[in-house]
Amino acid sequence: MTAAAGGRVTAFVDNDIRPVGRGRMLRKEDPRFIRGRGRFVDDLQLPGMLHLAILRAPIAHGRILSVDITAAEAHPKVKLVVTGVMLAERSLAWMPTLSGDVQAVLATDKVRFQGQEVAFVVAEDRYAARDALELIAVEYEQLPAVVDVRTALDRSAPVIRDDVEGKTDNHCFDWETGDKAATDAAFARADVAVSQEMVYPRVHPAPLETCGAVADYDAVDGTLTVWSTTQAPHAHRTLFAIVAGLPEHKIRVISPDIGGGFGNKVPIYPGYICAIVGSLLTGKPVKWTEDRSENLTSTAFARDYIMHGEIAATRDGKILAIRTNVLADHGAFNGVAAPTKYPAGFFGVFTGSYDIEAAHCAMTAVYTNKAPGGVAYSCSFRITEAVYLVERLVDCLAYELKMDPVELRLRNLIRPEQFPYTTKTGWVYDSGNYEPTLRAALRIADYEALRREQQDRRARGELMGIGVSFFTEAVGAGPRKDMDIMGLAMADGSELRIHPTGTAVLRVSCQTQGQGHETTFAQIVAEEIGIPPADIRVVHGDTDQTPFGLGTYGSRSTPVSGAAAALVARKVREKARLIASAMLEVSVADLVWEKGSFYVAGDPAASVTIRDIAMRAYGDLPDGIEGGLEAQVCYNPENLTNPNGAYICVVDVDPGTAVVTVRRFIAVDDCGVRINPMIVEGQVHGGLTDGVGMALMEMIAFDEDGNCLGGSLMDYLIPTALEVPDWETGFTETPSPHHPIGAKGVGESATVGSPPAVVNAVVDALRPYALRHVDMPLTPSRLWEAMSGNPRPPI
Amino acid sequence: MQVTMIVNGERVTRDVEGRLLLVHFLRDHLALTGTHWGCDTSNCGACAVWLDGEPVKSCTVLAAMAAGHEVRTVEGLEQLGELDPIQRGFMHCHGLQCGFCTPGMLMTTRALLDSNPNPSEQEIREAISGQICRCTGYASIVRSVQWAAAEESGTRTSTVDPASVRSEPRSRERTADRP
Ligand code: FES
Ligand code: FES
16 A cells, blocks of 8 residues: 555545544645645745844843843844834733733833743844844843742732732632532531642643744735734734734734644734734834744743642542632733633533532632743643542542542442533533443553552562543533633634535634644545545635634634534535435435435435536526535534543652653543544544653743743653653543534543543552652652652642 | 755755854755754754764754765655655654654654664664654654554555554444444
8 A cells, every 4th residue: 555645545444435433544734744845834934034033031020121222223134123112102012811911012111020022123034133132231120029829919929910000919810610608518527528739830832843923014905914823813813903903804814834732822922913013114024933942931831720629528439529729820911811701711620520519619810920821731721730630639539548549430420321411510511421431441451450460569669550530521612602712702614615526625713733634624524525535625724714713722623613514514515405406306305315425215326426416516507596515604512522531550660769650551532423533542642641741740940039940841841752651542432412423522631631640650659658649740859759758849 | 154065965055154053054045944943952853854874953063064964854755756664654653743843753763764674662762762742642653663664674464554453442332333
């Protein structure tokens, strides 16, 4: 078999006949990537293009006394130098964040985190732009930095956000969910209550491609084209219109190939605005590409929750209630990209996969002198934090009850007949069949044998641990009525055109950053309309070419845009039915659809294929039948979908060095109907690696002055091939009842589910040390301290 | 200064600054944008190319240092319209997702197979350990290299990828035959 063509090659079954859910249809995007012909933002070269570099704050908190740009302006290759004051003159110094706060594009009054944007230079080449940054002299009056989130609300703490009128503290918001009285009552009558403080440290998505943009303003016709690393091109277009005051119909946002997103590329960053301003002022295309340290220190971080969790149960292990108090660090600006009504994202699903009686959460979010962000790194809007909380709490409870953690989970999992299940915090889980999924994982792992092996090893002084987690995700935001960002509801459009010769173009609003939409979306349409996937081109990531929608994050592409693709194909099929009835001269009621053709009921020989119909759609048609074969839909999801899964991690801890080795990792996922099993498996693999990274090594730390200690890939550690095992995956399939093809989304499941499995495994390995909890990241030094009787939170 | 080198078999000469990195020379001066850039500290390997047949991180080499030498980039893997088996391996075993690390991974693993036609899983992992992939979790990259190794040695007996022979438990609620 050769791999000459992109989409058509398949190792198992013919995907032309059965496009969805079977075999390994290879990806249509791969032929360009393996030849080095992907088109990423930084690959773009336009005639006369200039390069932009940003001067950033060296300190975390300080008043700007003066900015002197004369020397930089005198640099022979420099075309433009812009400061915050100059932006303020054009009312561009501040921009709205995605959560109703504002963020400085360039600082005017103060800098509020290390790495904040202070000025920018536009020059003839990359190197000259960087050189000129060094010629800008900024004088600061250093202010004490608010670094420790626990003392950020002290009266004595300096006020970070004095740009907000009347602001006298660092309070960002309070948020509450669940029933406090019912929860307290359940705790009062419980046999056992276990409480545990746990930190989910600040981490960073660090996609391999950093953020960047090329802005090209045409002063004659007033059009602005922005190629940018965005996961949400349409939302960005609207925001650019609002921020820059340009007419939206003259703005085109193009998101070409994107080198990984993981939520890092959802927000609007000052760099994008700077590139636009640079192009407006110079009349030339302007490219901005951030370096790795800019990416790690200034763009959207993730997590940063300190969670005090409590779990109440009966003596025999029936979980009654969960409550938690959360202190959330939102950095200097509230730049969270969560739906408006959900300031804490979907953290409310912290009751997990268990049928309990009551739950309550109270959260306080504060400002600190750190980079803004908060919802990123494949977290499904904070479900990562929620799942970590509940899965660690359940293990702490098992520890106190001296019960096997699997047994405890099996006793409490929501049962299949309870779906759709409404949680005690008001979330409706669409479908699930949890126990077989957990049992499948146990079977692959051979859990009993692992426990026996662990006993043997313990007897020999070795530290082996087995960690289990069960997660329920909530992905695919909307619906419209509940979810929006800045008033833009989370519903997504899709448009399908069938050409006269029977090939098709599908246009979708979401944007791939590696998920393979060009392949899977073609499969969805192929399944619905009977045109081979190879003959369907998927267009995405260009606001001029695609219908409006909110983009790719929160695992929403398949649940929302995927649904839109299926529905638009069905709509086209109904149009085709009318044309078929004319062609076959029968009434529509007499037509039967069989993949790819209509035939007359009772007379299968009288049939027309979708190809025949396509040609006729553009030819002679009877009166009353609209010509053409195309349609558009906007899909408003009925509810979220709830992928879920059972993960088992096996670790060995070296008693002499405290180094953790992940020996095995078993992941059984239920993401409903899988469109392309090969791609689904790949998504799981990637997420598991993220999870191991967060559990064992990744953390954006700060010193007491607010200096970021994770500003390079030397300091912010990401797993390489040597730190992760060969993943063992399995799948169960419980379709979503409300998704047109039963799919649920999978992109973030493994990132959500795997960190607690790893931590549970390490804590299990350390049983001889009588430790019930150790905070991430489980680096050798932190673990060594814990094993020496001194476990410390990372912040 | 003027530099001359052979890139993918072609002699190129350009006037450049002495400090210009090879990665930027390739990308900005030769428009060979398949070689990527991903970090400031020589950790990610997105920039890996060959210098005289050895993989190097082109963000750590000056264009001037490559003068007089032979450079091969991902664009030079395909020969006369024939994909290299390593390229086909990555397609067949889903060794890439966003594709940003892919050119570097391809160059490193092509070099590995040249020196070790039948590497073990551990040897493959070690060969790519100076590189980061944020998307794939590495297992499918390992399988891609194994696929290419088998392809080249003629030992790949079926079209079934090593990736797919894993046992998959199923508790299907939906019947196997969907319309
Ligand atoms: S760009 Fe990261 S190692 Fe060269
Ligand atoms: S495929 Fe995205 S970084 Fe490797």
